[in-house]
Amino acid sequence: MRTSQQLGARRCADFTESVIREMTRIAHEHEAINLAQGFPDFPMPAPMKEAASAAIHGDINQYAITWGAPTLRLAIAEKYRRFYELEVDPEREITVTCGATEAMAATFLALMDPGDEVIIFEPFYENYGPDAILASATPVFVPLEAPGWVLDPERLRAAFSPRTKAIVVNTPHNPTGRVFTREEIALIAELCIEHDVWAITDEIYEHIRYAGGHHLLTAVPGMRERTVTISGLSKTFSCTGWRLGYAIAPARLTGAIRKVHDFLTVGAPAPLQAAAAVGMAFDAEYYNRLALDYRARRDLMVTALADAGFKFTVPEGAYYILADFSALSGSDDATFAKWMTKEIGVATVPGSSFYQNGQGGRGLVRFAFCKQAETLRKAADRLAWMQVRA
Numbered sequence: 001m002r003t004s005q006q007l008g009a010r011r012c013a014d015f016t017e018s019v020i021r022e023m024t025r026i027a028h029e030h031e032a033i034n035l036a037q038g039f040p041d042f043p044m045p046a047p048m049k050e051a052a053s054a055a056i057h058g059d060i061n062q063y064a065i066t067w068g069a070p071t072l073r074l075a076i077a078e079k080y081r082r083f084y085e086l087e088v089d090p091e092r093e094i095t096v097t098c099g100a101t102e103a104m105a106a107t108f109l110a111l112m113d114p115g116d117e118v119i120i121f122e123p124f125y126e127n128y129g130p131d132a133i134l135a136s137a138t139p140v141f142v143p144l145e146a147p148g149w150v151l152d153p154e155r156l157r158a159a160f161s162p163r164t165k166a167i168v169v170n171t172p173h174n175p176t177g178r179v180f181t182r183e184e185i186a187l188i189a190e191l192c193i194e195h196d197v198w199a200i201t202d203e204i205y206e207h208i209r210y211a212g213g214h215h216l217l218t219a220v221p222g223m224r225e226r227t228v229t230i231s232g233l234s235k236t237f238s239c240t241g242w243r244l245g246y247a248i249a250p251a252r253l254t255g256a257i258r259k260v261h262d263f264l265t266v267g268a269p270a271p272l273q274a275a276a277a278v279g280m281a282f283d284a285e286y287y288n289r290l291a292l293d294y295r296a297r298r299d300l301m302v303t304a305l306a307d308a309g310f311k312f313t314v315p316e317g318a319y320y321i322l323a324d325f326s327a328l329s330g331s332d333d334a335t336f337a338k339w340m341t342k343e344i345g346v347a348t349v350p351g352s353s354f355y356q357n358g359q360g361g362r363g364l365v366r367f368a369f370c371k372q373a374e375t376l377r378k379a380a381d382r383l384a385w386m387q388v389r390a
């Protein structure tokens with residue numbers, strides 16, 4: 001007989017509670033500054049909040065079209081034309097989802113058959129592995145090595161097999177802060193074409209960059225028909241709670257993504273979609289300001305961590321620093337992260353949560369700096385005690 005512990009399906013038996021949420025809970029218990037979870041502690045743009053209120057009061061409160069309100073899909077298509085000179089058909093190529101998270105899961109479910117392999121760079125954002133397992137696919141990990149986290153062409157080439165169905169490409173990258181170069185993107189494209197493989201991109205940090213351009217895989221010749229471009233509003237408009245994202249894919253795959261999305265969620269929140277269209281129309285000034293503000297936060301955090309004795313590569317994009325603490329402590333990452341939360345009052349994510357097996361990331365913790373300068377300065381004051389207490 002099965003016990004209540006065994007009632008869950010086998011496919012999710014190995015899923016653990018998100019370490020990030022666990023660290024957030026511990027941070028609450030100890031009144032620590034939460035630099036674990038990647039959500040901003042500052043407000044989202046006022047015009048979007050006003051548009052959301054207006055939409056609710058204007059009775060846009062029933063189901064939107066499953067694959068996204070026409071105004072939002074049009075606004076997304078126009079933004080891609082304006083920023084990337086990419087023509088996207090809002091009728092046949094865009095699916096609006098509940099966050100990039102759902103876009104990724106729906107794409108995996110729409111694309112993968114049992115036995116298919118999907119290449120994922122390691123360290124990785126923690127959802128990709130479970131997404132692969134939920135879709136009965138097998139993740140194949142390719143390491144990005146510290147300190148530079150650059151892509152090793154030979155290891156990548158060796159990861160492709162006759163079973164490879166897709167590769168996940170996240171740039172700017174969480175947790176390392178890497179922004180893949182034009183050459184790295186070109187190599188990935190070359191291998192996808194050579195092996196007839198799909199690219200599934202996660203471009204959620206596309207506008208948070210300090211160095212390098214944002215190179216779209218889908219814009220590389222030959223890639224348009226084999227790329228799913230995923231992004232969303234959470235990071236660009238500081239509204240992680242709105243749960244709005246999207247997948248741009250060739251029409252032949254969009255049909256399948258839309259069907260999966262319909263059965264998973266029916267659709268994303270209608271009034272927020274109306275407000276999202278307002279944000280999508282913001283001009284370059286908004287994005288430049290966003291990047292400049294993040295640069296100031298990054299610089300503050302870089303100084304605080306270097307002064308405290310951490311070693312790391314300065315991020316080129318996204319809002320994380322993956323830092324080596326081995327000069328400060330011989331503990332493993334989970335022990336060190338819990339100690340730092342309780343004794344220093346700053347919560348981080350243990351590095352091993354970004355690796356498939358426990359050994360990777362043992363000497364690393366990830367700091368999120370998507371916080372107000374005041375929060376970061378407070379964290380810096382606390383981190384100044386590191387060397388005394390460690």
Ligand SMILES: Cc1ncc(COP(=O)(O)O)c(C=O)c1O
Nearest residue numbers: 038099100101125174232234245
């Ligand atoms: C790389 C990456 N992708 C996706 C997400 C989640 O995006 P969303 O809020 O749109 O589901 C995150 C959130 O931290 C992330 O870091």
